[in-house]
Amino acid sequence: GAGVSQSPSNKVTEKGKDVELRCDPISGHTALYWYRQRLGQGLEFLIYFQGNSAPDKSGLPSDRFSAERTGESVSTLTIQRTQQEDSAVYLCASSRGGAENEQFFGPGTRLTVL
Amino acid sequence: DQQVKQNSPSLSVQEGRISILNCDYTNSMFDYFLWYKKYPAEGPTFLISISSIKDKNEDGRFTVFLNKSAKHLSLHIVPSQPGDSAVYFCAASGIQGAQKLVFGQGTRLTINP
Numbered sequence: 001g002a003g004v005s006q007s008p009s010n011k012v013t014e015k016g017k018d019v020e021l022r023c024d025p026i027s028g029h030t031a032l033y034w035y036r037q038r039l040g041q042g043l044e045f046l047i048y049f050q051g052n053s054a055p056d057k058s059g060l061p062s063d064r065f066s067a068e069r070t071g072e073s074v075s076t077l078t079i080q081r082t083q084q085e086d087s088a089v090y091l092c093a094s095s096r097g098g099a100e101n102e103q104f105f106g107p108g109t110r111l112t113v114l
Numbered sequence: 115d116q117q118v119k120q121n122s123p124s125l126s127v128q129e130g131r132i133s134i135l136n137c138d139y140t141n142s143m144f145d146y147f148l149w150y151k152k153y154p155a156e157g158p159t160f161l162i163s164i165s166s167i168k169d170k171n172e173d174g175r176f177t178v179f180l181n182k183s184a185k186h187l188s189l190h191i192v193p194s195q196p197g198d199s200a201v202y203f204c205a206a207s208g209i210q211g212a213q214k215l216v217f218g219q220g221t222r223l224t225i226n227p
Contacts, residue, residue, distance in 0.1 A: 031213065033215075035217075041219060042118075042120075043203065045216065048213065048214050058214075091158070102148065102160040103160070104160070105157030106157050
């Protein structure tokens with residue numbers, strides 16, 4: 001079956017522009033997560049969606065970052081007025097939900113802000 | 115503050131020998147731990163996990179050990195194979211039921227033929 005897919009795979013933008021990143025989770029997975037990985041660092045949690053519950057936004061670094069999810073399908077992560085420090089690989093993961101379910105990751109979107 | 119730490123940024127092991135990757139955590143409220151493997155330009159791939167009620171979990175060549183009193187876990191790979199060369203991340207979850215993963219910085223494992 002299809003895994004988690006993300007688009008675009010690479011995005012280069014100019015400082016101050018808005019960008020939108022897309023994630024298609026595994027069908028049937030109720031939980032969806034966004035992480036980012038800066039160069040040489042571990043993965044950093046951004047936001048988590050679980051079914052119809054309010055999302056856990058505790059990892060979003062500033063109000064320039066927002067995310068939406070349509071039902072239990074596609075999610076978009078939007079970064080407004082991008083800054084150079086936003087350059088990173090943005091990774092999406094999905095799972096069946098629950099405390100001990102492994103998260104399956106997509107290949108990521110590499111964002112470069114010039 | 116770094117709640118999950120992998121203090122070795124890199125590790126080099128000869129093919130056929132045992133690879134031991136280490137991870138320390140600071141928050142005793144974590145109750146679920148995972149190891150992921152990552153190749154360049156790919157997302158992390160789940161390897162093995164362990165619940166805090168256990169101290170060992172084994173899956174083929176991979177074994178994870180958990181020492182809760184020391185807040186330490188390790189991943190053993192034996193025998194090591196060239197295809198095991200990748201970056202390995204440990205991750206933890208479960209504080210107050212939260213499912214988000216807190217990751218270490220990763221250890222780059224190189225298996226030498």
